[in-house]
Amino acid sequence: MSRSATVVSPLVAALFTVLLVSCSGTVVGAPSVPGAGEPVYGQPVSEHTRAELAVAAAARDLAPCGLLDEDLVASLGQVTAFGPVGDLSTCHAELVPPRGTPANPVWVEVAVGEREPTERTGAGEATAGLEVRPAAGALPGTCTLYFSLPPVPGVQDDVAAGRWGHVSYLDGAGGTGDSAAGDDCAEARTVLGSVTDRLRSPVRIRSDIPLAQQDPCRVVENMSERGIETFAPGSRPYECLLTLRGGVEASVQLALSPEPPRAGGPDAVELDGRPFTYFRDAVSCHYYFYPGAVFDTNLPSSPVSERDKRSNRLTASVAASAPNCDDAETLVLASAEMFDY
Known part of the structure; x- marks a missing residue:
């Protein structure tokens, strides 16, 4: 070499x-x-x-862009970019929200397969059978909601922990009051509702x-x-x-x-x-x-x-x-x- x-x-x-x-x-x-006792990859x-x-x-079988509804994202503003990004387990959309400008876009992100939440989180709650934990200390106008992925057949919780995903709504302008009804997590919760619906669907979209x-x-x-x-x-x-x-x-x-x-x-x-x-x-x-x-x-x-x-x-x-x-x-x-x- x-x-x-x-x-x-x-x-x-x-x-x-x-x-x-x-x-x-x-x-x-x-x-x-x-x-x-069976070997894996020899x-x-x-x-x-x-x-x-x-x-x-x-987790790799859950194509993140099959979970993020592009039409739903378009209801939040003018979509300028949509597709996979980063380590292939993330799908993101960039959009210009109402009263926003292309110079200060909003990012909507869905990621799947994290070993655990990467931020400090608040108390968990059950949503459509999934555990959901909000990230703590988010900047104004932004919100990240972590959710547990469905269990894998044949894997016991005491053998290997399940994985997580997250939905994020990130305001590039640092919080300009665009969140519905003053709720910084309104958009993220709307996207999460769509994600949980698709997780329950038998249809899987491969990358x-x-x-x-x-x-x-x-x-x-x-x-x-x-x-x-x-x-x-x-x-x-x-x-x-x-x-x-x-x-x-x-x-x-x-x-x-x-x-x-x-x-x-x-x-x-x-x-x-x-x-x-x-x-x-x-x-x-x-x-x-x-x-x-x-x-x-x-x-x-x-x-x-x-x-x-x-x-x-x-x-x-x-x-x-x-x-x-x-x-x-x-x-x-x-x-x-x-x-x-």
């Missing part, structure tokens, strides 16, 4: 590091937990890990992004030479955490990311004759590659400026990280064999 490297500014390194870390019904089509795993893999797989149909932990199939001690889903369902032989911690993440900048960004490098993007921060080496075409979530009728539209043009990305660059290289090459579309 060969690698070239140049110094990356702290700002750029920080930006790409952020990209790594951004009813009691049943989930139709969710996998059942394999029997005790590796022996514990009962707990098998259950965690099944729960994460069920048309090939990467969104994959389990990042599949990479262990190509890691026999390096050796895997353990692997398990991360905090989101499109992240896999691996312990390599010797106790080295590594990760693989599937996402939608902005294309790397032409100048001032991480290095373009070549490994075994293939192009990758690379940078190193104070903790780990990070390698990326970008399978597939750019995905543009801007609506043709969007009135926002061309500069603002750029942030909604995303491309599927695979990131491999490890403290040792040789391990990161091995991991990204194994990922490229598995996930390069």
